[in-house]
Every structure is written in C-alpha cells, then in structure tokens.
Amino acid sequence: MTALKSPLPNTLPDSAGFYGDFGGRFVPDTLMAPLAELEDAYNKAHADPAFWADYERLLDEFVGRETPLQPMHRLTAQLGGAKIYLKREDLAHTGAHKINNAIGQILLAQRMGKKRIIAETGAGQHGVATATAAAAFGLECIVYMGADDMARQEPNVYRMRLLGAEVVPVTSGSRTLKDAVSEAMRDWVSHVHDTYYLLGSALGPHPYPRMVRDFQSVIGREARAQILAAEGRLPDSIVACVGGGSNAIGIFSGFVDDAQVKLIGVEAGGTAIAKGQHAARFSGGSMGIFQGMKTIILQDTDGQAELTHSVSAGLDYTGVGPEHAYLQALGRAEYTYALDDDAVAALHRLARTEGIICALESAHAVAYAIKTAPALSKDHLMIVNLSGRGDKDIGILRSYEENKKS
Ligand SMILES: *Cc1c(COP(=O)(O)O)cnc(C)c1O
DSSP, X not given: OOSSSSOOOOOOOOTTSEETTEEEEEOOHHHHHHHHHHHXXXXXXXXOHHHHHHHHHHIIIIIOOSOOEEEOHHHXXXXXXXXXXXXXXXXXXXXXXXXXXXXXXXXXXXXXXXXXXEEEESSSHHHHHHHHHHHHTTOEEEEEEEHHHHHHTHHHHHHHHHTTOEEEEEOSTTSSHHHHHHHHHHHHHHTTTTEEEOOOSSOSSTTHHHHHHHHHHHHHHHHHHHHHHHHSSOOSEEEEEOSSSHHHHHHHTTTTTOTTSEEEEEEEEETOSSTTSOBOTTTTOEEEEETEEEEEEOBOTTSOBOOOOOSSGGGOOSBOOHHHHHHHHHTSEEEEEXXXXXXXXXXXXXXXXXXXXXXXXXXXXXXXXXXXXXXXXXXXXXXXXXXXXXXXXXXHHHHHHHHHHO
C-alpha cells in the first residue's frame, strides 16, 4: 500500500536488476556495496506510505504538479488527422521533467542520512534539477561537468552556482559527460559513508533504472487520469523522446499494461543515420555493456563507444535505458528517430501554432506527431510528452540557423 493516488508501476526487474536480457549491475567491486545499500534503502522507502506522501506533497507545492494535459486544437486542425494532446512537463519547476526524479532521490538521500549530494551532468539540465532539489533541502551539492560542456552550457553552470552548488570541471578524456560520470563514480567510492550519487535518467546500474522510472511514473499516472477525464477513453498512442529514457518510461508506465495503446519512443537521428552522426541506438546500435548496464549501445566492431551527435544535448548519449531495450525486444514499444532539421522545424511550428517554445529534445517527439498525424484518423488520440521548455536552447537554435545560412 502506498499513499499515492494510484499505484506505482508493477514491471520489476529480477533480483539482479535485469529486464529480460538488459540491465544488471556491471560495476567495479568497490561500487557493489554502495549500490546494495541504495537498493535496500529504496526498497524500504518504496514500502513506506509516508515516503510517497512526502514526495507527492513536494510535487504539488514545489514542482507545481499536476502538469496540464492540453489539447492542441490548432495543430490538430492544421494536420487534419489524429487529435493531439501535449503532456506539459515543460511547466514543471525548472522547466522539465527531471525535477520529478531529483525530488524523489533527494528524499531518499535524506532518509539515508547522506549530507552530500553528487551528480554529473552533460548539458547541465540534470545538474540544475539536482542543485535545485539539494538547495531546497539544505544539502551540499557537487556537480561534475566536462570542461568543454561547461563552456558550451555556461548559463546552466551559472544557474547551478546561484543555487549554491559547486561545479567541478572535468578536464580528463574528451572533457564531456562520459568523463564526468567517471569522476562522479570516483568521488562516490571514496565518500560513500556521507555521499549520495543522484543519477539523472532511467539508466546505469541497478537499482537506478527502476528507481528513476518510479519517480517519473507520475507523468503516466496523471496523463492516464487526465485523458480518461477529457475523452472518456484511453489514447491510441503515446509519443516521447528518448535520451536515457526517463521521460519516456515515465509516461509509458501509465499505459504499458494496456496492450491497445501504442508506445512510441523517438530518438535523435542527428544529421543522418551514419556512424558518428546520430544517437538513435535502436537504429544501428547493438548489445553491449556501458556505464554499469547491459543494453543497446552505439559501438564499433571492437566494442568501443561510438561518437554520437544530436542538435539536442539531452538526447546525445551512447546507451539507452535497459527497460526500453526490453520493451523493444518484447515488441511492446517501438522506436524511431527524428532528424535535427525535422526537430528544429517542429519546434518552430509548435511555437507559431500553439504559443509553446519546447525543448529541442521534446521537439523530436513533436516532429513524429507532425509527420504521422495527417495519415491517422480523426478519432485517433495521440499524447505527446512535452518533456521540457526551450528557453535553454535559444543560443543553440540561433547558431543552428546561422550555420544553415552560411
Ligand atoms: C534530459 C532531457 C531529456 C532526455 O532525458 P530522458 O531521460 O530521456 O528523458 C529530454 N527532454 C528534456 C527537456 C531534458 O532535459
């Protein structure tokens, strides 16, 4: 029994953290004990209605939930097919879904008596969500970030510092997310007694994929109740962008047991589905082990992680969360991609048609809706998860367009 208004998802990995062939815990010995401690603490919290009551109260008061499920009347009319709804995660505090997870994990850290929060961030969005949650609980926060990413994402570095976080530049390797993850792991191993590692997506070693999914499942629970209230029936399809996979698994989890609801994940097609030019793991990836999990990754024939590219930093990642790999293997969800150009065009169209500037990540899901809705019947109900707002992307959009001109 939980204090939640409706039940948590019931798809569980096995005791070793596997969803079918995917997931698990592929880490050095030194991380086995901290992950076991985390799993134990989460299992206890999961069974405690008081934990979920605190979580829901914070989502209401601090995050501003529930977020609306809004019908897109003008876009639907223009496209002339499926009726499109947006789940407005862009309206959550800090402008994206990531805060749902940060709040859940901060509550867990507090229960575990950890005073020091560490995280790693690529584009800075997860760093900002973590710094926000840590500040609200008066906890120390250290964010590892590749030195090159810090230069590219200066406004988010400034935001994290405003929130009182220490942002540590990582100058090893490629000076990006991969290296920041290694640095955060190193920190965790040497400060386990007082430190909580707050991971930002539904990936990494068990129990993170399940825990992050549970904290993001609020999106699916709300969307389900909202569409039933608005239309008196379930939707025909759910569409979400997939980076690590947390916003997608969060909304999918509300509908995964309803076989008639199609689940569609949209990855970053970048400039083309060719080596180094995209991040569509399900279009060119293969099984491998990456950052603590077994999943579908983009790798060369020697098993080295391939370079990835996307106009949206949040989708630009080598591996996909293991529950998505499992849903794809089962045939329960399907995965496609949107190209950079189509995502940018979708962002423009949504802005002008509906007055919503969405994140470039979310624009990939919108691009799928724009492409497919015209051929669908008018009684097809499609929900697109709008994972975040686009203010953070203004600079990137401007240079993208300048490059196109020259
Ligand atoms: C980080 C981010 C994503 C990608 O992460 P997931 O874990 O796949 O959800 C998508 N949208 C926005 C707005 C983000 O900030």
